[in-house]
Amino acid sequence: MRFTHPGYKIASLVAALFVVAACSSTPESAPTGGSTGAASAYAPGSQEDLAANAGDSVFFDLDQYNLKPEGQSTLQAQAAWLAKYPAVTLTIEGHCDERGTREYNLALGERRANAARAYLISLGVDANRLQVISYGKDRPFAVGSDEGAWAQNRRGFSRVN
Template sequence: MWKTSFAVLALVLVLGGCSSKKDSATDSTSTTGAGGVGSGIDRGAVGPGTQADLVANVGDRVFFELDRSDITQEGRATLGRQAEWLKKYSNVSITIEGHADERGTREYNLALGERRATAVKNYLVANGIPSSRIQTVSFGKERPAVLGSDEASWAQNRRGVTVVGGPSS
């Protein structure tokens, strides 16, 4: 009982912080770090149901093949965990950010990012998450996670990122 109300309180605080932050033009919620499973952060160190929790214990992003928007096998595993996590924290709303690498044209990449974000959303909805909890936004090639003009960098930038609350930019 005590535990539950603590979790709710923490969530309210985090969301409150997020919404005031969103108003700022220079908001820089960091989701561009290496995230994902096994990043070594102990579960107890982050507030449950937060972005940090998602990054540390679930994995906040999936990656796409070149010019593709279908979810890879590895991506399905990540999104399966995200769906379970979202069921656990059923008050959490998310935004899926769709991103493309730099090796495409600007307008096509905006549409491709939207396609990728939609693919992630559809996977989560198919796994029981109400679509009313999920927004999507495409950043095209405008917000790479890593700099570098090589295959390894591009592979990390072709991504769908799940962000608790609003988008990170």
């Protein structure tokens, strides 16, 4: 018996594409070029390099802009990373969760970004290499209206310019 329904042809084509795609991709964790570290997988001084080797986000408690010890550790790693790449500049983005007014969250996001910037400067990073911007609650990282999503959205994010 021969199947000639158009749906079978489309389903077969989609299945074949998945098989080809699965066979041709390289897992992200696979080492490349005989390297032993994640650093070589990314262009030196890139956003991906920063994220992999220093971290690009610090997190804050509800309605707070003081740096927690984990955030300080991340910023210390960022300062060391920036020392390796003196031509790199960062924009530190301040973000908030969805609760509160837009105006309140823009101001809180700015205080968060400035707290991270001030800490980096205290570690010896040239102030001219650091800009700040607040997005408040306008650019959430995690979608959702629960504590898990809110905690991910209360952050300072360092973006390589």
